[in-house]
Amino acid sequence: MTTLIYGLVTGILFGFLLQKGRVLRYDKQLGALRLIDMTIVKFMLSAVLVGMVGVYLLNDLGLAKLSIKPMIVGGVVIGGLTFGVGWGLLGYCPGTSLGAFGEGRWDSLLGIVGMLCGAALYAEAYPTMKATVLTWGDFGKITLPQVLGLNHWFIITLFIIGGLYLFRWFEKKGL
């Protein structure tokens, strides 16, 4: 029960911030995919850069565990591209579709129904996928520090520097 309340409260905070950052909207999501408005990239990258520091700090202190998804080339690449195609058509992602509905953009409802159908279809296809696509190039649960053989704080520092340069470039270009 406590876990469920944590989930709800965390979701409310995140939904609030997504709406305040104006990233829930179709126009913002397509703006990013049309490479004319980088609002959602700014939002995501800011969250990732802050999150990186916190999550690895907690992990180093033994206060939290990492939860890495496996790098299966077949699944991640084919699934990722397929998701991208659907995302470009819908203009909301699974999390933001609920948020978009919350701010009254109710074309997202059709997307939510579609996503439920997509999930049901995948449940049907899962045994086939598991025997085929999900066996193609399974590298397991790997992280950049492992692959590169570098300390994670070194990589995080590089990401932060790179991210800040990218932000400066966005603002210069008015994206």
Add this chain to the structure above:
Amino acid sequence: MQPKENGGWSPYLAGALSGLVSIGSVWIAGKYFGASTTFVRSAGMVEKAVNPERVAQMPYFAKEMPIIDWQWMFVVGIFIGALIASTTSGSFRWQAVPDMWQERYGPVRWKRWLTAFVGGTIGMFGARLADGCPSGHGLSGSMQLAVSGFVALVCFFLGGVIVARLLYGGGERQ
């Protein structure tokens, strides 16, 4: 930069605060953000109401059981949070067709709705195949420096940019 609408926050600030929220979630609840598994569980709940024996036999619903868990509540929370933020700032707008879509394709509702439905279906199939969406892979994966997170994020954008180009033509600025 586009002029900020009244009540909006800088995406840098809202994003950084979201990063803090996700750190808090990992610390206190041990949970990373994600959204797409919830659609599997919900689809399972609907199917279970119709045909429970069949759902019990399906391996994917054994893996992602049709129950309400942390993430399910998290996704409901996103709806509530966005509702609170938009209604308290006057930015809530009941809208059936987005502005950008309307400018290009007109106000006809069924075209937008069909596209949204088809896009949702394709997108979720892909997200489940990839084992995550922009929350699970994009935010949680890349903040943990997971290789799968970065690769997924690149593929998400690649697929999306191609479709956006087909729908709206070249990248000319408006």
